[in-house]
Amino acid sequence: MSERLAAPSNNAATDAAGTGGVVFELRDVGVKLPAGPTGRDILRQVDVEVHAGEIIGIIGPSGTGKTTLLRILSGLLLPTTGTSTLGGKPVTGPSRDAVTVFQDYATALLPWRTVAKNVALPLEGRTSKAERKERVHRALEIVGLAERAGEYPWRLSGGMQQRVQIARALVLEPKVLLMDEPFGALDAITKGALHDQLMDVQAQTGQTIIFITHDVDEAVYLADRVMVIHGSPGSIVHEVTTKLPRPRDQIATRDLPRFHEVRHELAEVLRYGRPA
Numbered sequence: 001m002s003e004r005l006a007a008p009s010n011n012a013a014t015d016a017a018g019t020g021g022v023v024f025e026l027r028d029v030g031v032k033l034p035a036g037p038t039g040r041d042i043l044r045q046v047d048v049e050v051h052a053g054e055i056i057g058i059i060g061p062s063g064t065g066k067t068t069l070l071r072i073l074s075g076l077l078l079p080t081t082g083t084s085t086l087g088g089k090p091v092t093g094p095s096r097d098a099v100t101v102f103q104d105y106a107t108a109l110l111p112w113r114t115v116a117k118n119v120a121l122p123l124e125g126r127t128s129k130a131e132r133k134e135r136v137h138r139a140l141e142i143v144g145l146a147e148r149a150g151e152y153p154w155r156l157s158g159g160m161q162q163r164v165q166i167a168r169a170l171v172l173e174p175k176v177l178l179m180d181e182p183f184g185a186l187d188a189i190t191k192g193a194l195h196d197q198l199m200d201v202q203a204q205t206g207q208t209i210i211f212i213t214h215d216v217d218e219a220v221y222l223a224d225r226v227m228v229i230h231g232s233p234g235s236i237v238h239e240v241t242t243k244l245p246r247p248r249d250q251i252a253t254r255d256l257p258r259f260h261e262v263r264h265e266l267a268e269v270l271r272y273g274r275p276a
């Protein structure tokens with residue numbers, strides 16, 4: 001079963017992020033790049049509503065504007081038209097409430113700093129040393145790397161390095177984790193392990209997670225809702241609520257008829273730009 005986007009909420013101004021209310025609300029967002037009269041329309045009429053604690057997957061063909069949408073959500077880019085709010089407040093720039101994890105963990109981590117010092121980086125100058133130590137330890141525990149705190153990132157596997165990057169985002173205790181193809185560079189087994197770890201993190205922290213992927217199976221396995229961006233300019237042409245039970249299981253969940261149904265529906269939309 002599929003459904004269109006939820007109707008606009010009229011209580012976004014009072015629903016704070018993290019209370020089960022609306023976290024992100026994009027209304028009629030359009031983006032032209034580069035900014036100015038020579039710009040090209042990249043996104044058009046994008047309406048998105050994300051609720052606290054949801055895991056949202058974004059998929060779509062290459063160049064349709066997925067990263068651009070994530071940049072709008074992170075506040076790194078402002079919409080040309082329309083509005084974007086986080087926790088009911090207009091997004092005017094990057095915020096510690098919505099932190100991005102990138103695909104390229106190797107260049108995201110500083111090789112001359114230990115794992116703990118990499119994770120501590122966003123807190124430097126902002127907290128006492130004692131608080132920093134405590135928060136870094138907690139973030140590393142959540143991703144299962146507390147015992148590797150004193151090592152250098154280049155001595156860890158790719159999957160572990162990506163977990164360090166996730167810990168560095170978690171240390172800020174953001175309301176939303178934005179992830180741009182976070183597992184794209186990893187092998188299938190490491191990817192599967194990280195999927196489950198990410199869902200454990202989400203179950204522990206209640207965080208809202210919005211991720212981009214090119215992998216339909218990954219989107220269905222992880223997400224509560226999957227949005228498809230298509231076209232040029234890109235817009236959200238379809239949305240599916242996965243309705244798969246949690247906790248998910250790499251074998252049992254992927255064997256469910258519902259998993260296959262959702263995957264089929266998304267594959268059709270990716271091919272035709274709409275359900276066949």
Ligand SMILES: Nc1ncnc2c1ncn2[C@@H]1O[C@H](COP(=O)(O)OP(=O)(O)OP(=O)(O)O)[C@@H](O)[C@H]1O
Pocket residue numbers: 033034042060061062063064065066067068069
């Ligand atoms: N700063 C910019 N100036 C001009 N055009 C840009 C800029 N950033 C992105 N674009 C264009 O916007 C379009 C969408 O790019 P975006 O990276 O958002 O797509 P995507 O769906 O994430 O692609 P992919 O799946 O290949 O990563 C592309 O055509 C790209 O060339």
